[in-house]
Amino acid sequence: MAQAGQRQKGARRTVPHRQQRVRRRDDVVSVLSRTVREVEAAARRGRVTPAVRAKFQAVAMLLRDERARVRTAPGSNSHRSEQLKRLEGIAAILAATAVGDAGLLALLAEDATISDAARSLKRQMEQDLGIEPAPQEVAQPEPATAPAAPESRIVPQSVISRKLANPFLAPDFSAVPQRASRPRRLANWEVLGPLLNSFERAGAGAPACMALPSPTARFTPAGLELMPHQGQLVAAAAAGHRTFLLADEPGLGKTAQALLAAEAANAYPLLAVVPNVVKTNWAREAARWTPHRPVTVVHSDGETVDGFADIVVLNYEILDRHRGWLGDFGFRGMVVDEAHFIKNKTSQRSQHVLALSDRIRRRTVRPLLMALTGTPLINDIEDFLAIWQFLGWIDDSEPLGELADALEDTGLTPADRGFHAAARQCVIDLGVVRRRKVDVAADIPARRIADLPVELDGRAGRSIRAAERDLAARMVARYETALANRTSDVPADGIDHELVRRVARAELKDATAAQSGENVFTMMRRIGQAKAELAADYAAQLARSAGKVVFFAKHLDVMDAAEESFTRQGVRFSSIRGGQTTAGRQASVDAFVNDPDVAVAVCSLTAAGVGLNLQVASNIVLAELSWTNAEQTQAIDRSHRIGQSEPVTAWRIIAAQTIDTRIAELIDSKAGLAARALDGSDEEVSSSAEVQLDVLAALLKDALLTADPTLAH
Template sequence: MKVSAEQPFQLVYSLFSHEFLGLLFESFVVQLDEKGRFSFAHQNISSINAPEFASGLDETDYKLIKWMDEMQQDAVVKKFNQKKLKPKEFLRKIYDPKTENKTIQELIELKLEGLRSKVLENLHGKRLFEMGNDGNPIWREIEIMPQKASVLFHFRRNEENTHYFPTIKYEGEKLEWQYRNAYLVCNEPAWLVVDYRLYSFKKGVDGKKLQPFLNKKFIVIPKKVEEQYYRKFVTQLLASFDVYAVGFDIKVERSEPQAILYLSDLPSTPKTDLFGNFLEDVEEEKIVFDLHFQYGPYSFRSEDRRDNNVELEIIGDNYVFHKVIRNPEKEKYYGDFLKDLNLPVKSGKYSLFKSMAFGWINSNREALEAKNIAIHQTSTIKGKKYFLGNARISVEVKENIDWFDVHAIIKFGSFEVPFHKLRKLLLQGKSEFELPNGEIAVIPNSWFVDYSEMFAFLEEQEDEKSSGLVLKKHHIALAQELQEGNLLQLTLSRKLEKLRDFSQIEDYDLPFTFKGELRPYQKAGYNWLRFLNEYRFGGCLADDMGLGKTVQALALLAHEKEANPAATSLLVMPTSLIYNWELEAKKFTPGLKILTYTGTQRIKDSSRFAKYDLVLTSYGIARMDVDILKEFYFNYIILDESQAIKNPGSIISKAVCELNCRQKLILTGTPVENGTMDLWSQMNFINKGLLGTQGMFKKQFLQPIEKKNDMDKAAKLHAMIKPFIMRRLKSQVATDLPEKVISVKYATMTPEQEKAYEEVKSYYREKIISEMTLPGLKNQQFTLLRGLTQLRQIANHPKLVDKHYTGDSGKLEDVIHMLEATASEGHKVLVFSQFVRHLAIVREYLNEENIPYAYLDGTTKDRQAQVKAFQENEKIKIFLISLKAGGVGLNLTKAEYVFLLDPWWNPAVEAQAIDRAHRIGQENKVMIYKFITHNTVEEKIMALQERKMALAGELISTEESFMKSLSKDDIEALLA
């Protein structure tokens, strides 16, 4: 009969017996009459029509209906019914003794038991009925008891047999349940219906333990199978349930567990040394941690998860059951505690390499003792008895005049171990040694991690001032880092403490002979150089290109001139920079007497150096004349563009390291170009031994950093070199910079380039001088313009005039070097040239090196696309632009550098190019470099231009007016 959802109704659940499947549940809705009583109208409800009756259902009802749908015969057989038989027919075949399939029966029962269990657990607060034979779903109501009943299992042993039976109590009262037509609805766990009441049980009693007693008072166990029965059944029952026994003893152990970590060993594995390299024929064993819990005399492994354990003891004719009641919450607490200490033993054994294992024990000893967690060695491990006591190391470092004295005390329990012995073991990668009592002490791995670098850099010192192990003063950062980690006690003078923070270094007066002003960050750099000077530390001034490394070094050299008038310093640099240094020195330190030690005509006599304050030379000359240069003891040796010695195996690196001096300084915008070894070579030059030997550095830093991406090693390396590197990025000192900084970069012609230049210059000098005798100026001006243009082109690169030229160009080398420097520092640069062919040469190089760039000349059709690429693409750092094409309509505010490859007579054109970068919206300070080739018409025009502007007081606006302004003397000077 159909039930109306518009009228009052009640959802009910009905229990019925299926012919093959046993007890099943089904859901129904029953119409209520006007007095709220059940009527005869009812209908089955399933997941399909349940939404019609949503007003009378809650979330649990929807779940119950779904599970009951799944236990109906159609749903049960669907998975197994491959031949598509009718469900009833399929079940008859499966359960018929003649055709039965036990496997499918078991699978069906497993599924139904799971569904019954879920249904029963969710029936509280619902109405449950037994279904009548006529299909009436509300034939007889079953009361669902709210509390769980308890079961007590009884054993009564006598001389002949043992009686076994269970009793049930509900809310403390004995329940009469036998011989009362009781039945089990579910076995796992047990749900029992007695007198139309549904009972569930504490401790998840299995229904099969109750089933035999529904219509039987007890079970008799004969004497002959007694022992076997007690061992297999009674011990298992005792572990999980409450048992009352007569005729044998049950002893219960109730106590708090004590956690014990047992140590044992695993087969060994290849071992690495202090630096992570595999050592041949040396193996390091692994130590296994196994967590046990001790309850009185009984011990259990942590992974044995039973709440209670029962063991049977037979004494004569008597049986004694020992039951240990474990505390799973307390055991979990210990497991979680050890996991938090990075020892996850809760689920079983856990192994660590030996030095790490004993390091863990040593580091966590106090925490373990506070929780009363004991450590036991199972037996001798591989014939060794290990020392499990406290291992301590204390290191004290004191500042001496020229080094740090290092004192260390190492103790294993009451045994004090000589420091030199432990250091030797650490350096060899060995982790264990024998104590006087025969126990084996294992060096904790944390000592390897914490002290390996320091122990590697220690040196033995034996003289009247000190004896024992010392640390060079330039390893101050290493000592300070260990001090910050509370790993040693460090005593420093107040002054040396300031090296920790550049901002605390005192302000030094600039020398009187220094002409000019230093920007604030340059003055800070000068202060830092003076501080290093006092402690005779070497330094690396690594400011971004254009921030004035030269002027800071010159200020230091001016101070040295005042402090040590008789001393001579040596400055080594690429050949192309020598003229720039000469000009800068004349400008800022005119009082310095300078010897330029270059060229084929140089006098190879080291005694001459003493007559000068500063000797300028190139890397090439230093390499060739190393035997002459090393005869002289210099005050300072300064390397400019010191990346020239980045390869420690190169001839030039070896050569400069042979030179003798009081102090060293290097200047570079790119201290690391290719890899970490670049750093070692340069740091080793300024502070020999700072990073150890080359081999040690590879093992200690290079391999962990480059191959394993070890950030801790990278941080340690950075801390060691930080006091000796001053690096300011352009972005960091932007507030100290003017809006734009214009610098002239002088290039030196290569010999082939100089030869080409002289040939063209001689030709035009004769031609113009001969034409000066002829009337009319037009021919002379045309010839002069043509000659000056060709000389300018050769000053850039002779290929601009002679396509067959195969030599190099000094200017191109400088431009390429500075392009690479700016790009590697992450800056964007505009490169302007009046000659498209000059851009083509630069472009050819960039293509060969796969360096991305933007390009614009008069033939470029997608101007805006090139501008957008430069402005928005972070990978494009270089923009090549012809002066003519880039003079108007460009807004390139991302550029931080502007390179003018061929400055010329009209400053207005240069200003226009500069303004492409220096526009409204520009957030960066702009550095402008004019590339001028030394001893060429470029340099002479620039000098002439300055003179003409000073006389005229205004810019020369046209080429024609410029040519007309040239006198005969001017022309002869240009072509001299």
């Protein structure tokens, strides 16, 4: 028996490493958990030494190896799930620790260099656990010619944090269904050309809109109301439609439709690629229509990106810098606004957009893809080939998927008489939605103001915000001095509102009399100058999409900057400003009204605000704010007058995070007072001086509350 026991004991000594490994796997999770806690504690104490970094990297490598082994190891599914759950818990701790230290975070990158200390520590841990180490890697000799440096890729820190929060999540490409091949009658036919011809041959009365269901308000937030034509598209998305070429005219709410369609389709994360001038507006509209969905706007190199947001908004100009991480983000929906920006398929931005949409389609089951544009479908139809490709309807040479099937099902070829009408309908049924203002006039007000917030980037924006802070600081000092010199009636707490208005009145008086220096009037002029290019860009977009546009500005240098922008873009305009002779002014008006090639009327808000008839346009751009609602209304009424056949939309360009926003709010509030006064109430219509005073008082109050929030109580 003793000899038998000795033989059994000896047998245990000769058990292969592989058998020991299986038997001691539970110890691996415990050791990893204990080690990662040690690293976490060191990081919290701020003592991330080289030894701690080596331990961190060794744990990360061992964690990856262990998870790969557990996924393929034999055994019950319940045991495997339990092990994976424990490993993911360790990974979460590892990720949270790395987020607080850039040095540790870099060690988790796929291309991170593995230190000798980390590699040695990992091997030691494997030996202690009875795990057979992988064969020693043999260093490869340096190539004679160094490879080209990889393309620079920006990955925002917060996006890395998102990945680390679930480091094992990978796209399931097998979930995307593979379409069964079927015999193609049209395989040897050139079909794209006839498809384009089908739109060019369409009669004037041919519909350019898919059949839409009854509108739904199911996804509309409380307190908001969709117009019926908007609710129809959302209902289509809720019913399962997933590709849309939404070509409604400007002013019909395409942004809201896209956001609620994403909600109906649960297409999150959602990527919105938009022109720079509407980037801020997209964030505002997302907060309004989908308030429970976090939204992040990508600026420049993405330092402020929220990697955990449901909606990511960025502009075309920076798409090339961010394409890498966007492609790996896992989007289930993508929207391109002003989609005619990608009409040139050879341009970089078009190639980036098409590559991203292709990646989304390949890794997502029925993603939501939406192209938004106000450009009429019957103009330059070849420009829409890139949009069709973005939506997955075609590739470079032929129809794909549902479009190919629909064309086959017609039973026709391009040689048949009825092919063009049938083919055009096949494209429209895939998701073309086109409504004009006149078509849905009953849905929308005859006159409305739509605010378009824009970000003032660069040196001009920083300078304006700094000047606003200086103005507020000057008034705060004045307020505090006056408060300190008072001998009675000093309020026990809170803000002395009467004193605030006295200080604001004194500041306004100084500004009115000043010949130089920074004040509220020079600040508004600088804001107008900074907005000029953005406002002109938007007016040019409107002109291309919806026809003639009236562009209003208050200062001549803002008009000059806008006209220079139109000239660079090849947009013809007429100029209506003070100082013109009567004949010259009328010639400019006639050119805008009668010449179809003159797309924009650039007008002085004061000189052209009255006495003109410009109802040939139904879109107005207010590049600068007036100090009164009456002046703003007079400008809008140049188009909204007898003879106007369409609802009029005034697009008010507002500089976000500046005094511009406060002025817009005050103008709107005074508008109600003016309406009541005109209806016979005793209210007085506010003058421009009162609005200016209110703006300065509000700026001072905001500064006081920022310095001491307790003053609000």
